[in-house]
Amino acid sequence: MKKIDLHIHTLRTGSDSDFAFSLDAFKRYVTDAAIDVAAITNHNVFDSSQFRLIQQEIPAQVFPGIEINLLSGHLLLISDGADMASFEAKCAQVSIKIRNATDSITVEELKAIFGDLSEYLLIPHYDKSPAVRGAEFTALLPYFSAGEVDSTKKFVRTIRDDEKLCPVLFSDARMKEGVTELPVRQTFIDCGEVSLPAIKSCLKDKGKVFLSRQDGNNLFQVFEDGQHISTGLNVILGSRSSGKTYTLDRLSEAFKRVKYIRQFDLVQTSEEDDEKRFNSEVQRTRGRFVDEYLSGFRSIIDVVSKVEMDKDDRDISEYVTTLLKSAAEVDRRDAFSRVKLYDELEFSISSNDGLKELIASVIHLIENTEYRSVIEAHVQLASLRSLAVDLIQRFWAKADKDRNRKYVNSIIKDVKDRLRMRTAATRVESVDMYEIALNKRRVSRFNEIVLALQTEGVIFDEPVQGFRIVASKGPFTQASEMSAAIKRQAAFREALAVYNNPYAFLQVLKNHEKLEGSDIHRLFVKITYRIINKDGSDVSGGERSEFRLLQEIKDAQNYDMLLLDEPESSFDNKFLNSDVNAIIKNISGGMPVIVVTHNNNVGASISPDYVLYAQKSIEDGQKRYRLFSGYPTDKQLVCVDGTAVSSHDILLNSLEAGTYAYDGRRRIYEAVEN
């Protein structure tokens, strides 16, 4: 079995943060982590003199390589190193084309530079950002031996999927000065000889690629000292202050995308605070649903906000006043105001939207293939085509007419303006009756919609893990509720006074100094959430914690590792047994889960894949923390330093408060049973 890390950086490039290469750090890494095969893959550059130095000094097989920016993502290209000069020359061509982090080369350019790609080992960023995707991925697929992923979870998920490339996990580390923790992301391959063709053929067989030297893909290394844990469910046992939480903290630091549910995180502190926090959490997580529910309303507000009823009212008023005044002055009309065009109205031009939609619908009918037979059973395609042609001709005709009318309008306007400058007669203001009438409809429909929105009712009722989240809507009754809805303090007394007239209410909100446009749609209807338990009543404090735990655990699916510190701190055994255990077990099927516990309901009933035992001892006056680990069926749990403890003793002491107590309890249960 060979341990390989084929993604290592030794040069600072435009794609890296600043670092100074350290040969010593590289040596220490290769030695301490027992790396058998390494590859130097700097961003878009290869330096043969540095490579030769590394090759001489590093006690491992080292291959020359390069990490290349393609348009969609990064690609590792590794050479066998037989013709170093030629490889360096090719890489130099990449360096010329890619000068900074945003430059890239195409697949064609890649092929033009490197020639036959099958002579190299090609590994794309696969389930790792930035991943090679789309056409680039397809074009290079025949040359890929494996795909790089960036977490154990993704490795396990990918290796189980027959459709996927073989995954590899590499450090992608910078060999720099001052490294404290050595990388633990490497891959093992079942390969005797270390040559590029041998590695390539190994990687093409998923049965020869592993996360650990001895335990296949069941275990993976988490700490530099060689400590492994399961890729499934791990339980950490140990007495108080033995280093259990410390272990979780270290894991949380060592890995990315870790969901860490700390001890007492979910425990109720004060009833009021807890309820507030709980509600705001539920609102945050369900907010998206409500946003979606209100999204249509939001766009209505955008339109209605532009309606100015006051202005419409003024316009019509001015029209009537100026018209009557002008009529009264009719005797005094001069040569200019008597010109016919002086009183001429501009052409009213209707919108094309209805016709456009109609044409689009007919074309939709013509082009739809899914329901072609149903459509043709009722209408002939030829009729639809001629209908479309007819409508489109009308559209063109209307467009022509509109263009002419607009032109005439501009002439009328120009003539009127010139006449007005010369006459003393009153100018009759123009009025757009169509728009005014439509605005009235807009407002009345808006009012209708708002009043319907404010009717008490349930927006959604969603079952979630034995509870139900119910979101209800209704009217606001207090200014404080409105502040809460936008999560900001603002005065709403004035607005509330006209709350029953939605359009007037909107005007007050529009002029409100402290409101932003994005707040307004939240202030028309009050949305409240209730979490209801199995009996149909509001949840208690304890149930709230349970609900939150279940939600947090469910959320863990979006991460690469789940750490759970003493979930029993605030839950009863029945709940742990029935719900929590099942969910934890389920999640651990897809990602590493590490649970610290004292509780036998969690620790033993959950049937972990791997058991760890944390122990603190004082040796030579110094505190020393050890982790012992093994499979649940192992007789002994073993520490990386070679010491061991009895699994049986650990389980009894940690979970059952010792043999004596356990026997006592067992006798009591037996007595009750008899």
Next chain:
Amino acid sequence: MRMMAEGGSMKLLRIEDHLGQFLTEDGSYHAIDEITKDALLWIMEKVLDSAGELDPYEDEKIKNQAHQVVYKSIYSNLKALEDRRQEFIDESERLYLEDYKKYIEDASQQGGAADTASRRH
């Protein structure tokens, strides 16, 4: 000047005795030069609802020059509106239709559900 509307189809604007006249909500006719903003708004609504007719403007039929000016302007405006009536109906029906259905039907369903629930109790 007030005249009551007579039977038959309702005239919103009419020319009677060489005078321009308009109809008001109470069913009476008034001289066109007495028209107000509110009266005009009411007639606009009626035009859009196809709830009446407009006597076309003709120079010779109206003697009073002031009436000519007012009648002609108002008639032209209302005629333009009448010509776009179908477009107006289509457009107002489409107005927020999707959301209108979603929220209003939602509310009526909720009401229905609440009724059923209260009956059950």
